[in-house]
Amino acid sequence: MYSHAFHKQFDQPFDTGERRFAQAYLLYASAGVFHLEEAQRSWLLAPHRAALIAPGHGVRVWTSGPATSASVLFASGLGPAPGNCTVFPVTPLLREMVHHAARWDSEAAAQDPDAAVFFPALAQVARQAAASPEPLWFPRCATPELQRAVSYTLAHHAEALAFADVAAASGAAPRTLNRRFAEEMGIGWVQFLQRVRVVRAAEQLAAGRETVACIAYANGFASASRFAQAFREVTGKSPAEYRRSSARAGAQRV
Structure with a gap:
């Protein structure tokens, strides 16, 4: 071939x-x-x-x-x-x-x-x-309880979510679900939720023209500063830096 x-x-x-x-x-x-x-x-x-x-x-x-x-x-x-x-x-x-x-x-x-x-x-x-991979990923899961929890989190990531509500949607006790996240995904639910919010926000930063503050609030962050901190923890860049790098790449495309 x-x-x-x-x-x-x-x-x-x-x-x-x-x-x-x-x-x-x-x-x-x-x-x-x-x-x-x-x-x-x-x-x-x-x-x-x-x-x-x-x-x-x-x-x-x-x-x-x-x-x-x-x-x-x-x-x-x-x-x-x-x-x-x-x-x-x-x-x-x-x-x-x-x-x-x-x-x-x-x-x-x-x-x-x-x-x-x-x-x-x-x-x-x-x-x-x-050799320089992008960190904009989140883990997938195997058991039905965790799949339901992840689906619920993805669908409601921009809301003021409570872990008890996620556990109820999954059909598992909070303690059991917490253990599922640790065993199957290697991170806790709070970390997973933050990563999901950052990934969704990165999509909007790259594809749209909304302000950083608007994107932060639209994805469940309490403030633009908290969003910037979380975004840097996951990507190593500020939201503005990520948007500029995407814009520069687009401007240079043949």
Whole structure:
């Protein structure tokens, strides 16, 4: 199988369901916001973020609105992601190379010897970028009680949630549910709720023009300062820095 590229524009929300690729797969969110799920984690792919996915690893990709992807499937031997699935910011060099690769669909790549030279270099640049992963993910769960708790938290994350209400929705006693979070997700419910709020806020920072304060309140934070603190704890950046980095990436896109 040859390395090749394929770019797609989605005018409406879509959901792939779980898919597996026989080749290492680079998914680049060039516009819009993608959501990527695997067995253990769920990621946000804001504009100018990418995922490098190992061959045979099951993933689900979906959007809640229009989006554009630029993707590459690498020939065997060019190397998978550092892990089964890694999400990371797209460097300027990687962005330019991914867009350059668009000239080689599967048919063109098989006929052009330049593609055989270009794609190994692109794979190396992608692996280097993936060495600095993006922390905008949250864990997924296995048991039914925790799944119900997580679903309830996701649906009501912007509200003044009480853990007792989440436990009631899950059908488990608060002590049991607290243990489920620690055992299955490695974090407590309060930490999970904060991460969910940060991930949802990051999507709005990248895709919209609302003020940081509006986004903070819309996602359940009591103040812009508390939001900024939580956002930095998860991402290592302030909300303004994250928005600027997304805007710069967009302005530089070919």
